[in-house]
Amino acid sequence: MAEVAYFTKEGLEKLKQELQELKTTGRSNISKAIAEARDKGDLSENAEYDAAKEAQGLHEAKISQMQETLANARLLDESKLDVSKVLALSIVKIKNRGNGATMTYQLVAESEADMKAGKISVASPIAKGLLGKKVGEIAEITVPAGKIEFEILEVSR
Numbered sequence: 483m484a485e486v487a488y489f490t491k492e493g494l495e496k497l498k499q500e501l502q503e504l505k506t507t508g509r510s511n512i513s514k515a516i517a518e519a520r521d522k523g524d525l526s527e528n529a530e531y532d533a534a535k536e537a538q539g540l541h542e543a544k545i546s547q548m549q550e551t552l553a554n555a556r557l558l559d560e561s562k563l564d565v566s567k568v569l570a571l572s573i574v575k576i577k578n579r580g581n582g583a584t585m586t587y588q589l590v591a592e593s594e595a596d597m598k599a600g601k602i603s604v605a606s607p608i609a610k611g612l613l614g615k616k617v618g619e620i621a622e623i624t625v626p627a628g629k630i631e632f633e634i635l636e637v638s639r
Contacts (some may be wrong), residue, residue, distance in 0.1 A: 486554050487555050488570050490557075490559050490590065491557060493591060496594075497552060497593065500548065501545065504548065512537055512541055515530075515534040516538065517531075518530075520634065526554070549583065551593070559632065566616060567614055568615050568634065569614075571588065571639065572639065573638045574589065574612055574637055575637075577632065578630060584635065588600060589603075590603065590604065591604065608632075611624075612632070615634050617636060618634065620634075
């Protein structure tokens, strides 16, 4: 049984578009590569043909995985989420109590995570430590570098 994944509307649309791209353009490109390799002669000693067939297998596996993710995807209605505590899709402003640095992150599904855009996966150690906390609370989070204390400054959507 696959795990349920929660998505924003934009994240779900992006997943659908990527899957469509893999099914159309991706499959077409692989078919062309197989046809070109097949035209080069003896298939028993044709490394290009073997590589193209292997790429096709990996491509189909990726399509299958994405279809499964999509089948188990749930769209989160941001308007119904509680803003009094940190949940998935929350935008959280935190302060590192060790060095005084403040950071703002949005907690999103693993597939939507993008550190440059300030989006971290709800499965990450920091997000797990922040989930359920309220403004003013201290979250002690164990990260690879050790334990860090974060103070929740603000929670929004």
